[in-house]
Amino acid sequence: MPKFFVLIFIFSFGSLIGQNNDFETQKIIDSIKVKNTGDTFALYLPTEFNKLESSAIVFIFEPAARGKVGIQPFIEAAEKHNYILICSNNCRNGPFDENLKRIDDLFVTVFGIFNINQDQIYTAGFSGGSRLATAVAVLTKQIQGIIGCGAGFPSNRSRVPTIDTFSYAGLVGDEDMNYQEMFTVKDWYSKFNIDNELFTYSGNHSWPPSNQILKAFDWLELQAYKKGIKSTDNLFVKEAFDSNYISAKLLENNNQIELAVWEYERIIRNYSRHFKLDSLVLKTKTLKKSKKYKSDTKKREAIKRLEIKIRNTFKSKFDFEFGNTKSNYRWWKKEFDNFRNKYLLSEDDDLKKMGERINYAIFALAYETGQNQLRINNIEKALYCHKLNTVLFPDRSFVFLRLALDYALLDNEEEVLVNLKKAIDKGFNNKDYILNAPELSKYIGKEAFKKVLDSI
DSSP states (O other): OOOHHHHHHHHTTOGGGSOOOOOOSSSEEEEEEOTTSSOEEEEEOOTTOOTTSOEEEEEEEOTTOOHHHHHGGGHHHHHHHTEEEEEESSOOSSOHHHHHHHHHHHHHHHHHHSOEEEEEEEEEEETHHHHHHHHHHHHHSOOOEEEEESOOOOSSGGGSOOSOSSEEEEEEETTOTTHHHHHHHHHHHHHTTOOEEEEEESOOSSOOOHHHHHHHHHHHHHHHHHTTSSOOOHHHHHHHHHHHHHHHHHHHHTTOHHHHHHHHHHHHHHHTTTSOOHHHHHHHHHHHTSHHHHHHHHHHHHHHHHHHHHHHHHHHHHHHHHHHTOOOHHHHHHHHHHHIIIIITOSSHHHHHHHHHHHHHHHHHHHHHHHHHHHTTOHHHHHHHHHHHHHHOTTOHHHHHHHHHHHHHTTOHHHHHHHHHHHHHTTOOOHHHHHHOGGGGGGTTOHHHHHHHTTO
16 A cells, blocks of 8 residues: 555645745646656646645546646636645556555655645545545545545445545536436445535536536535634635525526525535524425425436436446457447437437436446456457447547557557548547557558558
8 A cells, every 4th residue: 555644744744844946826837747756747826825834735636647637627716715736647547556656656746845734635536536536535544625526436445435534525417427426425425424515517527617616615615614624714604605595596496496405405504503594494394395396306216217227238238248258239239329319319308418428428338448458458358348439439530549559459450540540530630649659650651551641
């Protein structure tokens, strides 16, 4: 197990032992070197940053290791609450142990440079980065809060939280493939009395917009007051309460009663220690007795059951073919077309969103399984997964490029060229990516390969 839980304790007492580096504020600074490694990280310092004072810090994990991309949606919250933002350019979706070692090295560097408040260390991430952010909090037991976007726990049960050492703010779009998972995560945290909130919004499997990230940080600010980490700012509490109430009232006025109830209940949970909310408690009880609330709840539960059923059907078929080295792409094409026609084209918005979640989930299942097989050099298994995605998502250029890379690993030049051309015909135009792909290096000097590239 990495030793970074010790390093946080050692290096969080200030930058007196650190480097004398001065960085610009209000600017994403990319590619700062991690000490004694080839790794780098991106940095953002808020306007009010003062290197002589201890600062709150957020370590962000971006699934494709794009530091600038990971930092961008957090800037609004960092400016409001005065957080340092750090995002690795090397921690990405992949083996956890490799990432944890990189994080260890990252902590050594960052805590050696900045004067960090050891009571205000946070982690955040999207997708696989969210799972990594949770793992770091569980292993270190020195993280004050997590912002988990679009995914819940790591698969390793030893890294799933069971004790109250941090607060958890989850965010997920209603078209995100992990939408249902995030409700299960919320139930898990509540089971172990770990302070948590789940913020939902209209969106798919991508980084949440900055206004949603800000909601999560506003809630973490309330948690800091509750735990005595920070002195209560009564003006902030009043403004945050008013903003939450306006959001809940808008949902109620739009007849989105279940969502309104969720927001009112969130207000009651988080602001009862600051305001007398008896009238809001009564209002919420009344709304929950309404026909619309009951019908909303019933419909949501029915869609949840249907979603599980459809996903299990496709997952079972995938597992069977993957395990038995068989493929029936005709079945996939027929069944997936039927599924899309029924749900992605549905006039019912909730069913359509369910369809979007399942659509992306199957893509991710095939792609991520294929990537895992490549890591253990099982090219034939990876080929099945990536070929399936070309059948189900024929309009996506990258799935054909990925297939070309697989065939390159199998030294099948004909299929490399066929699929590379398909990728280009469907819009892939990053010539540098192709020229720098190690799998394709052996073809660069060949005329047939050059001819395909010339079509970009």
